Amino acid sequence: MDYNQLSDSAILNRLGDFVKHHRMGQNKSQEQLANAAGISRSTLSLLERGEKVNLITLIQVLRVLDKLQWLEDFEVKKTISPMDYIKLQKKHERQRIRNIDMAAENPPSEW
Numbered sequence: 001m002d003y004n005q006l007s008d009s010a011i012l013n014r015l016g017d018f019v020k021h022h023r024m025g026q027n028k029s030q031e032q033l034a035n036a037a038g039i040s041r042s043t044l045s046l047l048e049r050g051e052k053v054n055l056i057t058l059i060q061v062l063r064v065l066d067k068l069q070w071l072e073d074f075e076v077k078k079t080i081s082p083m084d085y086i087k088l089q090k091k092h093e094r095q096r097i098r099n100i101d102m103a104a105e106n107p108p109s110e111w
Contacts, residue, residue: 013050015058020048022065036064 003011023033034044037060047053047061062068080088 009050012052016048016050018067019044019058019061019065022067023048026065033061033064037061 006014023030028036030041030044030048034041037044037057039057039060043053043057044061047057059068062070
């Protein structure tokens with residue numbers, strides 16, 4: 001499914017369908033889920049119908065449904081570019097060489 005091709009309204013409807021499907025799969029009423037999420041039943045109904053709700057509402061509902069794992073797609077992973085990696089390697093090599101040179105200039109004392 002190419003979500004880029006869907007309208008915002010269609011995406012909201014899919015989110016609502018997702019919430020309703022999992023709520024019913026867990027055999028919970030709207031009232032039960034809404035109470036557990038700390039929202040009103042009417043707000044949950046809006047969400048399930050694909051209406052606009054606050055993002056925090058969606059998060060609260062997904063938390064109760066134990067469906068927050070989709071947030072992993074939003075995790076920003078630190079990566080290093082190949083050029084930065086090479087620069088770090090060169091810097092590390094230079095530090096090693098410098099330490100070896102200093103050891104040759106100052107031999108360990110006989111103490």
